[in-house]
Amino acid sequence: MSEILPRCHGCGAAAGEVHDRVCDVARCRATGLQWVTCAHTAASSVPHERDVWTGRWPGEEDCERLGWYVCLEPGRGWVPCDATDAGAEPDLNRLFAEAVWDAPSGHWVPKS
């Protein structure tokens, strides 16, 4: 299940603090992608800055809002499921495949 983490696993930032420059958990506010691997060249309405640690793994809250979850089923692998199912995990793969980063709001939104 998704959990609240008081401090970032990558850099130790507390909730509400900006990640360290070398933190691999930090996401770029302009692209929603990993900050350390972002080329920071894509045109964007918000600057290419590191985001803040929210206490949640990046993308988890978006999966929660969209109701996108998967469960590991023996012999089948990860299959879509409901948030209330046992072992439900946020479906981050679906998020990156079927949603686009909305920089002004800082959320992933479904492709229209």
Ligand SMILES: [Zn+2]
């Ligand atoms: Zn961090």
Ligand SMILES: [Zn+2]
């Ligand atoms: Zn960037």
